[in-house]
Amino acid sequence: MLNEYYEQIEAIVLNLTLVALFALMGYAIHDVLKKNDVPFIGRAVVYLVLFLGAAGFIAKGLIQVFWQNNGV
Template sequence: MLYDHIDTIESLGLDFFFAALFLLIGLAIKDVLKQGNVPVFGRRIVWLVLFLGCFGFVVKGLIQISWEGTGLG
């Protein structure tokens, strides 16, 4: 039974891995910004770039799901 669902388990594991990786990157950036006394404008730019990276990853996943659902992928 486990062998039948290995693709789903692998996909979920990879998604959770990337979510944890983004979380750890965010915590590291927060610590660096705090210790470096970065101005507010610089902090906002850094968080914007991090958010856009995460958003792009999520959009890529949604596009991939929609393409696979229609038979394009």
């Protein structure tokens, strides 16, 4: 049974690992910004960059799902 769902399990584990990595990066960035008393605009820019990186992975996943469903 495991062999039948190997690719699906692999995709789920990859996605969960990416979520965990982005969460850990967010926590590490938050800690560094808090300890160094970075102003609000600096924090906003850093979080925006982190969010855009995560959004790129989400967009890639959505594009991949749409293409696979259309047979491309």
